[in-house]
Amino acid sequence: MTEVTTRPAVLILLGPPGAGKGTQARMLEERFGLVQLSTGDLLRAAVAAGTEAGRAAQSVMEAGGLVSDDIVLAILKDRMAEPDVAKGVILDGFPRTAGQAAALDALLAAEGREVTAAISLEVDDAAMIARVAGRYTCATCGEGYHDQFKTPAIAGTCDKCGGTAFKRRADDTAETAGARLAAYHAQTAPLIAYYEGKGVLERIDAMGAIEEISAALSSIVSRVSA
Numbered sequence: 554m555t556e557v558t559t560r561p562a563v564l565i566l567l568g569p570p571g572a573g574k575g576t577q578a579r580m581l582e583e584r585f586g587l588v589q590l591s592t593g594d595l596l597r598a599a600v601a602a603g604t605e606a607g608r609a610a611q612s613v614m615e616a617g618g619l620v621s622d623d624i625v626l627a628i629l630k631d632r633m634a635e636p637d638v639a640k641g642v643i644l645d646g647f648p649r650t651a652g653q654a655a656a657l658d659a660l661l662a663a664e665g666r667e668v669t670a671a672i673s674l675e676v677d678d679a680a681m682i683a684r685v686a687g688r689y690t691c692a693t694c695g696e697g698y699h700d701q702f703k704t705p706a707i708a709g710t711c712d713k714c715g716g717t718a719f720k721r722r723a724d725d726t727a728e729t730a731g732a733r734l735a736a737y738h739a740q741t742a743p744l745i746a747y748y749e750g751k752g753v754l755e756r757i758d759a760m761g762a763i764e765e766i767s768a769a770l771s772s773i774v775s776r777v778s779a
């Protein structure tokens with residue numbers, strides 16, 4: 554894929570679990586040279602490493618709730634201080650609360666920056682539970698698959714890298730997906746209006762094919778970061 558050069562952008566992908574934020578963030582990372590910053594990935598790494606933050610976050614994540622703003626902001630700030638972030642970032646799964654959105658604004662304002670665009674991936678709730686409950690990824694390259702909707706061309710072999718080991722997230726079950734969807738509606742969906750008020754909201758119908766959503770997203774990113 555050809556990389557398109559743009560000025561450093563701060564893009565937010567908003568949407569419930571299963572909307573395709575991770576898949577699309579990875580596509581934008583390849584196409585635009587942006588850095589994907591997923592607080593879910595950072596928290597899973599903290600859990601795996603057994604850090605204090607990871608230990609505090611683990612049970613909340615397993616129950617499908619939201620980890621406290623204090624913990625999330627601490628790990629986000631550390632990551633935002635790394636030099637690669639200067640290339641521009643796609644925030645995947647952050648902010649998820651009004652407090653996180655305000656903290657992000659303050660963090661960026663301190664550097665004379667602001668959110669370039671918040672892109673809301675709009676989907677039906679019922680379809681989201683099915684999407685989340687069957688998904689898994691290649692353990693080597695992270696390519697996403699689904700038991701029903703996207704199986705590898707050769708069973709047990711990753712289409713992208715040929716890897717043969719796959720993994721599933723502990724919280725990608727039908728029960729936890731319901732709790733995560735409820736948390737999204739209660740705490741994260743109000744951010745759509747917040748970014749609309751700031752004039753940086755973009756909406757995408759994210760029920761279609763992955764390639765169609767990627768094309769719509771790419772055209773928005775080209776426009777807002779030109």
Ligand code: AMP
Nearest residue numbers: 592593613614618619620625646647649
């Ligand atoms: P994700 O990979 O984005 O689906 O996140 C997995 C889980 O990590 C969520 O269900 C939350 O428990 C936690 N998490 C990730 N990002 C955040 C955030 N910005 N605020 C609070 N909790 C988060």
